[in-house]
Amino acid sequence: MNFRRCILSLVLLVMLSGCVTTFKTVAPSVVTVGDLQVNAASVWNRAPPTILPYMRKDAEVWTHDGLLLDRVLIIPAVPQGQAMFVDRQGQAALPPFRSSMLPNEIQEMTEVSLAKYFGEGESTVDGRNLRPHRFGNSNGVLFDIEAAVADGPAYKGLVGAFITDSKLYLLMYVAADPHYFEKHRAEAEELIKGARLAVATAATAG
16 A cells, blocks of 8 residues: 555545535634644644544544645544554555553554555655653654655654553654755644543553
């Protein structure tokens, strides 16, 4: 499965069928996605689920300039034994999340998962600069990513992740480098670093 080709194919299908696929506006505010809370400092565009078959049903993808140029993935509450993305064709062999994962294992899982959706065998994804970060009351990690895609631009990004109640919460900013990555970098970093559980009394782990 190829992440980029999948999006292009679905967009083309919608255009040819005459259907209207609308990106909904996310106004500047505190936004809750599942039980994950983030602060949108400016207007974002929420992608419709119909063009995001690889995303979990409770996850969201936001963009400023278009999905192939920049996007923030917000993935709440991945349970034990499930993957951060959805493999509807049963061909991707995505690595499952385990609640006992160490920070470097979360980074490795993210690298492998992204590589498969950018196009396994056609792309490379490298994580680096793994460091601790506190998301509200939850201890987690941040790390940077770089992706080289055979039929697309180079990408850079930032990932934030934490484990609470044996569930993985993951936020990811990915954008074409250098222009679009730098254009939205500061805002995306603030959004990711400020994420927290909507229920402040939730137990903390990780």
